[in-house]
Amino acid sequence: MKDFRQHAHRIADWIADYLEGPERFPVLSRVQPGALRQALPANAPEHGEHFDAIFADFERLIVPALTHWNHPGFFAYFAITASAPGVLAEFLSAALNQQAMLWRTSPAATELEEVTLAWLRQLLGLPDGFEGVIYDTASISTLHALAAAREAAIPDVRAKGLTGRFEPAGVRVYCSEHAHSSVDKAVILLGLGHDAVVRIPADPDFRMRTDLLRSAIAADRAAGRLPLAVIATVGTTSSTSVDPVEAIAAICTAEKIWLHVDAAYAGVAAMVPGYEWILRGAEAADSLVVNPHKWLFTPFDLSVLYCRRMDVLRQAFSLTPEYLKTAEADAGVRNLMDTGIQLGRRFRALKLWMVLRHFGAEGLRGAIAEHIRLARLFAGWVDASDRFERAAPVPFSVVCFRLKNGSDDEHARLLDAVNASGEVFLSHTRLDGRYVFRLAIGNLATRESHVQRAWELLTSS
Amino acid sequence: MKDFRQHAHRIADWIADYLEGPERFPVLSRVQPGALRQALPANAPEHGEHFDAIFADFERLIVPALTHWNHPGFFAYFAITASAPGVLAEFLSAALNQQAMLWRTSPAATELEEVTLAWLRQLLGLPDGFEGVIYDTASISTLHALAAAREAAIPDVRAKGLTGRFEPAGVRVYCSEHAHSSVDKAVILLGLGHDAVVRIPADPDFRMRTDLLRSAIAADRAAGRLPLAVIATVGTTSSTSVDPVEAIAAICTAEKIWLHVDAAYAGVAAMVPGYEWILRGAEAADSLVVNPHKWLFTPFDLSVLYCRRMDVLRQAFSLTPEYLKTAEADAGVRNLMDTGIQLGRRFRALKLWMVLRHFGAEGLRGAIAEHIRLARLFAGWVDASDRFERAAPVPFSVVCFRLKNGSDDEHARLLDAVNASGEVFLSHTRLDGRYVFRLAIGNLATRESHVQRAWELLTSS
Numbered sequence: 001m002k003d004f005r006q007h008a009h010r011i012a013d014w015i016a017d018y019l020e021g022p023e024r025f026p027v028l029s030r031v032q033p034g035a036l037r038q039a040l041p042a043n044a045p046e047h048g049e050h051f052d053a054i055f056a057d058f059e060r061l062i063v064p065a066l067t068h069w070n071h072p073g074f075f076a077y078f079a080i081t082a083s084a085p086g087v088l089a090e091f092l093s094a095a096l097n098q099q100a101m102l103w104r105t106s107p108a109a110t111e112l113e114e115v116t117l118a119w120l121r122q123l124l125g126l127p128d129g130f131e132g133v134i135y136d137t138a139s140i141s142t143l144h145a146l147a148a149a150r151e152a153a154i155p156d157v158r159a160k161g162l163t164g165r166f167e168p169a170g171v172r173v174y175c176s177e178h179a180h181s182s183v184d185k186a187v188i189l190l191g192l193g194h195d196a197v198v199r200i201p202a203d204p205d206f207r208m209r210t211d212l213l214r215s216a217i218a219a220d221r222a223a224g225r226l227p228l229a230v231i232a233t234v235g236t237t238s239s240t241s242v243d244p245v246e247a248i249a250a251i252c253t254a255e256k257i258w259l260h261v262d263a264a265y266a267g268v269a270a271m272v273p274g275y276e277w278i279l280r281g282a283e284a285a286d287s288l289v290v291n292p293h294k295w296l297f298t299p300f301d302l303s304v305l306y307c308r309r310m311d312v313l314r315q316a317f318s319l320t321p322e323y324l325k326t327a328e329a330d331a332g333v334r335n336l337m338d339t340g341i342q343l344g345r346r347f348r349a350l351k352l353w354m355v356l357r358h359f360g361a362e363g364l365r366g367a368i369a370e371h372i373r374l375a376r377l378f379a380g381w382v383d384a385s386d387r388f389e390r391a392a393p394v395p396f397s398v399v400c401f402r403l404k405n406g407s408d409d410e411h412a413r414l415l416d417a418v419n420a421s422g423e424v425f426l427s428h429t430r431l432d433g434r435y436v437f438r439l440a441i442g443n444l445a446t447r448e449s450h451v452q453r454a455w456e457l458l459t460s461s
Numbered sequence: 462m463k464d465f466r467q468h469a470h471r472i473a474d475w476i477a478d479y480l481e482g483p484e485r486f487p488v489l490s491r492v493q494p495g496a497l498r499q500a501l502p503a504n505a506p507e508h509g510e511h512f513d514a515i516f517a518d519f520e521r522l523i524v525p526a527l528t529h530w531n532h533p534g535f536f537a538y539f540a541i542t543a544s545a546p547g548v549l550a551e552f553l554s555a556a557l558n559q560q561a562m563l564w565r566t567s568p569a570a571t572e573l574e575e576v577t578l579a580w581l582r583q584l585l586g587l588p589d590g591f592e593g594v595i596y597d598t599a600s601i602s603t604l605h606a607l608a609a610a611r612e613a614a615i616p617d618v619r620a621k622g623l624t625g626r627f628e629p630a631g632v633r634v635y636c637s638e639h640a641h642s643s644v645d646k647a648v649i650l651l652g653l654g655h656d657a658v659v660r661i662p663a664d665p666d667f668r669m670r671t672d673l674l675r676s677a678i679a680a681d682r683a684a685g686r687l688p689l690a691v692i693a694t695v696g697t698t699s700s701t702s703v704d705p706v707e708a709i710a711a712i713c714t715a716e717k718i719w720l721h722v723d724a725a726y727a728g729v730a731a732m733v734p735g736y737e738w739i740l741r742g743a744e745a746a747d748s749l750v751v752n753p754h755k756w757l758f759t760p761f762d763l764s765v766l767y768c769r770r771m772d773v774l775r776q777a778f779s780l781t782p783e784y785l786k787t788a789e790a791d792a793g794v795r796n797l798m799d800t801g802i803q804l805g806r807r808f809r810a811l812k813l814w815m816v817l818r819h820f821g822a823e824g825l826r827g828a829i830a831e832h833i834r835l836a837r838l839f840a841g842w843v844d845a846s847d848r849f850e851r852a853a854p855v856p857f858s859v860v861c862f863r864l865k866n867g868s869d870d871e872h873a874r875l876l877d878a879v880n881a882s883g884e885v886f887l888s889h890t891r892l893d894g895r896y897v898f899r900l901a902i903g904n905l906a907t908r909e910s911h912v913q914r915a916w917e918l919l920t921s922s
Binding site for chain 1 (some may be wrong): 464465466468469470472473474475476477479480489490492494495496497498501502504505506507508509510512514515519523524526527528530531536538541542543545546547548549552553554555556557558559560564565566567568569571573575576579580581583584597598599600604608609618619620621622623624625626628629630631632641642643645646647648649650651652653654655656657698699715754760761762777778780781782783784785789792793794802803804805808811814817818819820821822823824888889890891899909
């Protein structure tokens with residue numbers, strides 16, 4: 001442990017230095033595929049090695065193979081932040097090594113999860129009826145939401161499954177054509193079949209068309225198929241468009257269909273004054289996912305599922321073998337293992353708690369609002385440009401744009417050239433069939449100067 | 462960042478102090494249900510708070526609500542260790558905030574995962590044909606294994622699902638009566654229905670009876686049901702019994718049924734000379750799960766799925782939306798998002814790499830062998846006792862024992878009394894319908910003196 005102390009201080013300094021200046025590294029790693037693998041031995045060492053040797057290899061081999069998600073010029077996918085309180089909480093969490101399957105195996109993790117998720121729920125303006133649970137990723141949150149929808153809609157599915165039954169003849173899960181691929185993966189996993197996913201076309205602003213949702217449901221009902229769930233997205237992955245949640249919720253209420261709101265990226269913006277509208281209607285949803293690891297400055301991973309019918313989820317999954325029975329459970333404490341397929345849970349609530357306290361509601365609102373301001377600024381430059389044009393509205397912190405004239409290849413070459421600078425990293429998508437650049441702002445270290453530099457590189461390349 | 466450095470050093474010292482002496486805390490938290498929740502405010506703070514205030518609350522409110530998995534007297538469930546190199550790696554991993562969905566978003570995480578899993582595979586004596594992938598928990602590993610089994614056995618299940626088909630009329634998944642509840646949860650989630658799980662009775666030493674497995678498969682085939690998979694367990698949760706993998710593998714090969722080996726806890730013991738036999742036959746399995754976070758001194762969470770047919774798993778799940786297309790993927794790099802439902806992945810390989818290098822193969826073998834020695838020592842005391850008797854063989858580091866005469870209530874009272882000491886924490890299970898104490902050794906800080914103290918408390922209470 002003397003060694004631990006010494007090495008921990010060394011790493012504390014290394015991380016402090018690193019977070020002070022990630023700009024000395026290229027954002028996107030320049031390593032060649034296979035280079036790291038080939039640089040390391042084919043077998044584990046027979047004898048233990050000194051920490052100095054391990055850490056030297058970390059610096060020499062691992063660091064060059066990192067893509068720097070902490071770099072203020074990281075504008076790809078959804079940019080994220082491992083904020084200082086979050087990183088320190090993860091350090092503690094690793095050392096405490098809590099495994100929060102049962103209340104008794106970690107009262108702290110169990111109850112702090114309840115407290116922080118109540119705080120976050122209030123910040124988002126969601127009603128008390130939503131109970132929250134922390135998972136690793138939005139993929140797992142959405143999987144559980146759709147599993148609960150299946151449990152609610154198909155009699156006896158837990159025991160009987162879906163094989164060898166005549167009913168339902170077909171099941172349908174509706175989402176916009178811009179919904180996330182996690183919906184597809186969840187539907188496949190649940191045994192509903194990928195064909196069950198109905199992708200509803202979007203309006204010119206990439207929002208689900210509710211008239212087409214309504215007619216799709218009607219057509220499926222007429223054909224004897226069972227509408228199982230609708231996913232409304234608040235902040236789609238390509239363009240961050242916002243589906244009309246209120247109108248979709250009205251349809252789901254009338255049709256008695258499970259509504260899951262995927263607000264993984266943009267949901268947190270609801271705490272910014274003027275943005276409450278993005279979750280309007282979500283109070284009538286059955287479940288909603290929001291990812292503090294995306295735009296709430298919490299180190300990856302921490303996804304939150306809020307559910308108004310957590311009893312259905314528990315009914316779908318809870319199962320207590322003898323070796324996990326405890327007296328407290330009989331007395332009504334919450335055991336986290338009952339709300340999902342994973343038995344074990346890390347102590348993730350600690351980082352969210354430290355982040356919420358460190359920034360306070362005011363600090364979080366301010367940081368999110370600043371990212372939105374920077375995105376709008378950049379969008380203004382695009383709008384004023386002769387060479388580029390905007391490809392989508394900018395409701396949040398992502399700007400989609402393209403060359404006014406340019407083939408896919410020209411777009412791809414320009415993107416590669418800009419990313420090769422090492423100063424910024426942007427990604428792309430496709431909207432209305434056309435190649436589109438995406439500039440996503442989400443890192444706390446990103447300043448106006450970094451956004452400006454991205455624009456200079458784009459316009460000069 | 463000046464603040465970060467200062468606070469990181471403070472936490473480094475706190476953790477070093479903590480890991481030096483977790484014995485100053487009671488193992489099992491003494492907090493009352495609801496106490497932590499009630500001690501914290503109902504709302505997030507409006508204004509950001511100083512780290513000192515947050516950390517003071519951590520020490521005052523969170524720490525008393527911890528059950529100390531690091532305590533050398535933690536003998537419940539499966540005891541685990543957050544070893545120093547693992548904790549330091551997690552600190553780095555949190556700060557680097559890698560999201561390894563694509564090779565390009567973290568070449569380091571992608572390739573270090575390949576390297577460390579090849580190292581571990583060699584240590585376990587598994588053949589090269591097994592490709593590995595890191596997930597969070599064994600529940601998720603087993604879920605993916607059974608999803609692949611479903612994909613391999615049921616034509617077109619990815620697209621068509623299981624609803625509204627006449628075939629298969631019924632599906633069966635076989636495991637021993639002592640298999641883990643994660644099998645049940647996976648089967649439920651996959652839409653196969655809990656009734657699909659056939660629990661094969663065990664022999665007097667709690668190992669699956671292969672004669673009964675064979676006849677169950679024959680009966681199901683005769684009834685027109687589809688045998689989908691068999692799960693053989695190496696180290697069952699209650700008694701750590703080892704199913705006869707070689708005989709089960711022979712049946713699965715002959716019957717063309719997917720064999721998944723659940724070696725989550727005990728698999729790592731295969732690296733200890735004299736214990737190679739526990740994975741004999743596993744080379745013919747289709748998949749195998751082993752959890753470095755259980756008995757390989759790696760902080761929670763890190764589970765490894767090895768699969769000989771990873772192409773089937775990819776076929777079941779891979780799905781690349783436009784915004785995740787990269788040039789390297791066309792050139793054949795591995796994108797971790799293709800091997801599972803979770804799109805995002807933490808940089809978990811770093812901790813396994815640091816643990817393997819810090820201890821070396823020799824160090825790991827020695828530590829595991831010492832835990833086995835301590836368990837056998839304790840078992841000897843039980844065997845020599847007038848008051849207690851052993852309830853199962855001790856192949857690894859868990860001892861199952863009970864009062865020679867004693868009702869369930871007497872057992873439960875004794876366990877509560879011993880755990881109330883704060884010096885040790887044991888859990889229980891039920892074998893052959895009878896209440897059984899479990900003493901599980903798995904923490905690197907556990908010495909013979911701690912095991913002795915557990916025995917003193919048991920015999921004097």
